Amino acid sequence: MNQQNEKFQRLVEIIFELTKAQDINELLSVLLQGALELVHAKNGTISLLDYRDGKINIAAYHPNYNLTLSYIEWGKGVIGHALKNNKSCIVSDVSSPEWKNIYIQNWKGMKSEIAIPIVLKNIPIRSNAGTNKNGWKRIGILNIESEKENFFLEKDLELLEHLTLHAAIRIENIESDRKLEKLREKEEEIAEGNKDYNQIINLVIEGIIDILKFDMVNISLVNFERNIIETKHIKGKELPSEKEHEFKSRAVHSLDSKDIQADIVRKRKVEVPEYDDERFDAELAEDFGHETLIRIFIPMIEAAKYIVIGTVECSYKKEYRDFIYERDVQILEKFVNHAVQALEKRKKYSIEMIVHELHDPILGIRNRADKLLRQYKGMPEEKIYVCLEDMISDCELLFTQVRQLDMIGTNKTLSLSIQPVSVYKEIPRILHKLRSLIRYRDFDKQNIDYLFSEEAKYIEISTDRGKLIQIIDNLVMNSIKYSRNCFDFKITGKVEQEFIKLNFQDNGMGVEEEEKEKVFQPGFRGLKAKQREQGSGMGLSISKDLAAKIGGDLVLVNCRNPTEFELKIPIHIPIGEEGARK
Amino acid sequence: MIVFIDDDRRYIQDYIEELRSFGYDALQQYNVDEALDFVVKKQTEIKLVVLDMMIPSGERLKDKDKDHGRRTGELFLVELEKVIGKIPFPCIFFTHVNIDHLNSKFNCQKLQKEEYTPYELAKEINELMKA
Numbered sequence: 049m050n051q052q053n054e055k056f057q058r059l060v061e062i063i064f065e066l067t068k069a070q071d072i073n074e075l076l077s078v079l080l081q082g083a084l085e086l087v088h089a090k091n092g093t094i095s096l097l098d099y100r101d102g103k104i105n106i107a108a109y110h111p112n113y114n115l116t117l118s119y120i121e122w123g124k125g126v127i128g129h130a131l132k133n134n135k136s137c138i139v140s141d142v143s144s145p146e147w148k149n150i151y152i153q154n155w156k157g158m159k160s161e162i163a164i165p166i167v168l169k170n171i172p173i174r175s176n177a178g179t180n181k182n183g184w185k186r187i188g189i190l191n192i193e194s195e196k197e198n199f200f201l202e203k204d205l206e207l208l209e210h211l212t213l214h215a216a217i218r219i220e221n222i223e224s225d226r227k228l229e230k231l232r233e234k235e236e237e238i239a240e241g242n243k244d245y246n247q248i249i250n251l252v253i254e255g256i257i258d259i260l261k262f263d264m265v266n267i268s269l270v271n272f273e274r275n276i277i278e279t280k281h282i283k284g285k286e287l288p289s290e291k292e293h294e295f296k297s298r299a300v301h302s303l304d305s306k307d308i309q310a311d312i313v314r315k316r317k318v319e320v321p322e323y324d325d326e327r328f329d330a331e332l333a334e335d336f337g338h339e340t341l342i343r344i345f346i347p348m349i350e351a352a353k354y355i356v357i358g359t360v361e362c363s364y365k366k367e368y369r370d371f372i373y374e375r376d377v378q379i380l381e382k383f384v385n386h387a388v389q390a391l392e393k394r395k396k397y398s399i400e401m402i403v404h405e406l407h408d409p410i411l412g413i414r415n416r417a418d419k420l421l422r423q424y425k426g427m428p429e430e431k432i433y434v435c436l437e438d439m440i441s442d443c444e445l446l447f448t449q450v451r452q453l454d455m456i457g458t459n460k461t462l463s464l465s466i467q468p469v470s471v472y473k474e475i476p477r478i479l480h481k482l483r484s485l486i487r488y489r490d491f492d493k494q495n496i497d498y499l500f501s502e503e504a505k506y507i508e509i510s511t512d513r514g515k516l517i518q519i520i521d522n523l524v525m526n527s528i529k530y531s532r533n534c535f536d537f538k539i540t541g542k543v544e545q546e547f548i549k550l551n552f553q554d555n556g557m558g559v560e561e562e563e564k565e566k567v568f569q570p571g572f573r574g575l576k577a578k579q580r581e582q583g584s585g586m587g588l589s590i591s592k593d594l595a596a597k598i599g600g601d602l603v604l605v606n607c608r609n610p611t612e613f614e615l616k617i618p619i620h621i622p623i624g625e626e627g628a629r630k
Numbered sequence: 631m632i633v634f635i636d637d638d639r640r641y642i643q644d645y646i647e648e649l650r651s652f653g654y655d656a657l658q659q660y661n662v663d664e665a666l667d668f669v670v671k672k673q674t675e676i677k678l679v680v681l682d683m684m685i686p687s688g689e690r691l692k693d694k695d696k697d698h699g700r701r702t703g704e705l706f707l708v709e710l711e712k713v714i715g716k717i718p719f720p721c722i723f724f725t726h727v728n729i730d731h732l733n734s735k736f737n738c739q740k741l742q743k744e745e746y747t748p749y750e751l752a753k754e755i756n757e758l759m760k761a
Contacts, residue, residue: 404684407726411743412641418747419644438640489639575692 052203055086059207062086063214072222076108079190079215084110086211087162087204089192091155094166095120095127096188099261099368100285104128104189117154122368125152130163131189136205138162140198158193162200164208165189168216172374174320174344183371187216224375230259231383238390245394245570245589252360252387253283260380262362264341267348268299268309269358273464273512273597277301277309277358284363286337298332312345313356318381320344320372342366344377346384350392357391360384398456398571401584406449409442416442434484441484448521451514455590456570464598466621468508469516471548472500475539478520485528489535497538504541509548509619515594516617519602520550522587523613527554530577538610543619547600550615558608567604568592631672632656632755635665635681635706636724645680648748652756662706663688669710676719677759681706683725700727707736720758724751 062082069075076094084092093109102122109115123132129150130137139161142151151161166188173183190212194200234255238248249267256265264284268277279299282292301307303314308327312319321327323339333339341363348358362380416435424432475498479486486496527537531554538553557576559567566572573585588602595602599618606612632649636642637660649656654677659665662685669676683703691705703723711717721738724746739758746754 404726407744408638408641411726414744415641415644415747418749422749485640 055207058082058086059210062211066215066218069218069222072219072226073108075215075218075222079211080108080110083190083192083208083211086207087192087200089194089199091158091194092190092192093127093154094188094190097131097186097368099364100263102368104131107188115154117152120152124150126150126161126163127152127189127191131165131186134165134167134184134186136162136164136209138200138202138205140200155193157195159195159197160199161191161193162205162208163189163191164205164212166212166216166219168220169213171220173371174318174374174377175371176319176321176325183373185220185369185371185373187219190215227259228379231255231379234259235383235386238387239393243390243394244566244572245391246566247569248387248390248394249281252384253281255383256360256362256380257283260362260376260383261364263364264362266299266361266363267358268361269348270303270313270356271597274599275303277303277307277313280358286341286365291336295332295336298335299329301329308345309359309361312347312359316347316349316356318344318346318377320377323366338363340365340367342369342372344372344380346381348384348388350388351385352392357388394571395456398584398586399453401571402449402452402456402586405584406446406453409445409449412442413439413446438484441482444481444521445485445525448518448525451518452584452586452590455593456586464512464621465514466510467513469511469513470506470508471516471541471550471617472505474513474517475520478517478524482521482524482528485525486535489528489531492535495534495536498540499538500541501543503543504548507543507548507619509617511617511621512598515598519591519594519615522591523552523615526587527552527556527611529583530554530556530558536610546619547616548619550617551605552613552615553606553610555610556608558611559604561607564604564607568602631675632678632680633665633669633672633676634658634724635660635679635685635703637661637682637686644748645751648752649755652752654752654755654759661686661688662691662702662709665706666690666709666713670713673714673718678719678755679721680724680755681721683723683727704736707738722755 062078062085065078065082066075069078080092080094084090090111093106093115095104096107097104104120104122104127106115106118106120120127122128126137126139126142126147139147139151142148142159142161165186168185168187170182171185173181175181190208192200192208234251237243238251243251253265253267256262262284264286265282266279266284267281269280270277278301279296282295282299287295301310303310306327307329308319308321308325311327321343323342342365343361343363346360346362347356348360349356416439420427420432420435479496524537528535531537534555536555540551540553542549560574560576563572563574567574568588570589571585572589573583577583592602595615595617599621600616602613602615604612605614632654634642634646634656636658639660642658646656646658659668665681665685666688669679681703684700685702685706687702690709691702703725707717707721717736721736723738723740724743725740726743741751741754
């Protein structure tokens, strides 16, 4: 009895020592030495569960020689068995019929073993099933072995369970502090001024996967014009990169549908749905093996306008962790909010750049009006005509820039205004409006060529004319702006299946091969472009976005000689329920 | 000679034409590299440089912190000073950038583009040159 009291006294002392450990290695060392001492054993390990693959990695061991394994597979051996079942076990004889097929030898000559899961118990979890629920979280396992049979007793197990319970709390606190510290670093990286949109998104995904240890992240964004929410960025080991495209093309849902993402946009609150929630797209989940995932959905809310711009879905396999933990929810929510703020800031910068560019055409109109006022009496008619033509071009520039601002700044629900459009007839109108820009660069209009197939010439497509014109405007203006001494511009059009395809070619400065993937990122400007011309870096990004909004796409086909963009527009635009999975 | 350093290819020409009507020889350079070469070469003929705060960086400033381009004009003068020493002619910042925030080490006059029509700027420069 006295001996047991002494052991309890020692247990308290070890628990106190655990609270003083500064890092995880020190803590594991104190825990292992303390446990061995309490049961008078020599051989022991502490293993930590890797949530991503279920490997139980040996993180501390004694004595530090002749260890045959560095990890145990989930559910294998006494360790894996005990941790999977979340239940301590005493193996009195490892060669007994009950255990001989389970036991995995780590040290030679061991006869008995005790394994105590290190589990955090009664911790708050988030679940749609109810509030104030508690759950558990497996952290790792303490394992002690002996060269003697029947070495471990029930009272040893009781002592060690007390010890691991306290160790679990301490490990979780240390890990949580480390996680927060790393996330803070990531947040600082996100907040750095020079990050473009995609860099911010990639950092968010890295943070959620590498630091918060989720298996998969799916960022879906709202397309207000088409009234849909669609997966734009997805990463995770459950989804190989070659299947990303297929997933994205299928993960498109009407905002009016009962789909979970659409519902999160409407309700504006974090949810952890049950695996059988009827709002899940069951077919999609089955095809991509997502039924085994436990998922959390976080709305991306722009604080300034309280608009939900998308959702972040994070998930992991329900096998190694059984719940979404409240602490992680709070960390995650804060992290997502921080990222949305960074995206807002990025947007604000883009707006500043466009506003800066607005000054030029206003200046042009004002200066020419002033010139006409002061000089029109003695001015040759031809000069008056040029002045007025310049003012019209400036108005067109202003319209383009104001439309860009509208796209970036408002996020308002813009409905599509669909009407029959002859692309073939629109092109000369656009070129005519921009003739003054062409003249000022000493370019020859004769070098502009447009060749349409017979079918493309006569087809009228149903689309949003304003948005289509804005895309073509941007592409033509870019060609003019970045052309070198000789301007050579060609537009070709053809009909392919359900689309009209427009190809824009010029012999301008082009795009560096290594910058090819970035040209559509908001705010991105190539090194050469920055050296040569000022600009907001928003034109191509907005054009691609607009193309998507009208159900098409804009891609860079060739970097230079010639620089070549292809714009693909559906002959009939798919919208709402028609363009989305219900 | 009055040199404008500005990447704009349409509006600055109006200012240049107006200055020419006042009898000045005026021309334009479009980015940092071209402008530096030109100004260094013609430094003895130049009477005034009118430059934007935001100009394309060229090769020379590509690795400098330009505050999203807002400091390129200032950095141009820094580079120029490195090459020719003390700048022997006056410089005017003529820009859309909000000059309230401009903290230049150079004692340049700062004019907002929107406050000057070509005629008004030509008058202003004319008075400056006479003084």
